[in-house]
């Protein structure tokens with residue numbers, strides 16, 4: 090705040106009030122939070138928050154996300170609410186972005202109090218999306234992967250890749266990853282990062298080679314077209330597939346024959362039927378909702394030979410849970426910046442008067458959210 094022209098007393102009077110302030114968690118703060126706690130601890134904690142919210146699924150307002158498509162990608166808003174808290178995330182998906190030094194996926198989001206509509210938290214969500222996506226995948230993996238799974242194929246070695254590996258180690262006991270990407274530089278990057286984290290890493294020359302000996306197959310590629318990352322012959326009995334890259338109309342990763350052999354688990358059918366792998370199937374093809382398995386209302390993996398598929402697209406409740414976790418950390422003292430985000434006139438109906446009086450008090454007071462004296 091530029092308060093050089095104000096006396097200390099008037100500067101204090103113009104300081105934003107408590108009601109004007111919203112905690113903001115920047116990318117730097119998020120990195121501090123994750124590195125201080127340890128990433129696998131954060132992934133386990135996020136999975137616990139997501140599980141707790143999935144178990145009370147009927148309490149949430151739910152809607153498929155609102156997508157704005159363009160030739161280059163998609164921009165989406167993902168809202169949800171329970172009786173007390175409202176949340177939303179802004180997120181994009183632009184598969185060509187990395188060619189110009191941009192991320193494929195960036196995001197930010199917020200929580201607000203349902204009772205007043207006042208924001209409670211504003212947060213970066215690019216890192217948080219990678220963390221919550223991986224935590225959700227591993228939560229599904231814990232229910233669906235074959236017993237004793239130790240090896241995972243990771244096809245697509247971009248931004249999400251290492252987070253997926255770490256979540257599957259933290260929650261499912263995966264210790265070996267078999268990597269493939271059409272861009273060898275992406276595989277080299279992931280191999281370097283994951284070896285440094287203590288993984289056994291095998292770099293493969295093809296997707297076919299990557300799936301050899303793996304009990305879990307994770308696909309996290311980015312392509313705007315229908316892609317076939319896995320064909321039917323690549324998926325043997327007993328495999329669990331964690332498909333996260335097919336998450337838009339026209340953007341899929343699996344051959345439809347795989348889907349016909351698999352027990353399919355989804356987040357929210359009205360969204361997944363439009364965006365997920367199952368957009369390739371009839372609209373009434375049977376699927377199981379993940380929350381029902383977590384709540385003990387439906388079965389997960391039934392036998393050792395079953396092929397299971399988590400057709401992940403990412404749903405708003407996962408972001409809500411992740412933001413809830415971050416807000417709890419902020420309340421427990423995690424680093425954040427209090428943002429002067431909400432106008433707070435002394436008389437709530439005199440917003441205009443607040444503006445006028447701030448103008449009369451000089452240019453410095455224009456930065457204040459609180460009524461001028």
Ligand SMILES: NC(=O)c1ccc[n+]([C@@H]2O[C@H](COP(=O)([O-])OP(=O)(O)OC[C@H]3O[C@@H](n4cnc5c(N)ncnc54)[C@H](O)[C@@H]3O)[C@@H](O)[C@H]2O)c1
Pocket residue numbers: 182184187193194218219222244245246247248249250269270271272275309310311312316318332333334335336401402403404
């Ligand atoms: N389900 C979810 O909740 C969720 C959340 C976040 C991201 N995603 C999706 O996950 C995907 C990966 O995201 P990201 O941030 O890691 O993207 P990214 O662009 O950083 O990485 C994608 C990688 O896939 C590779 N690739 C593309 N086509 C391939 C192919 N045919 N075979 C092997 N590799 C291939 C690219 O070379 C790149 O390295 C995106 O499609 C994104 O939309 C889903």
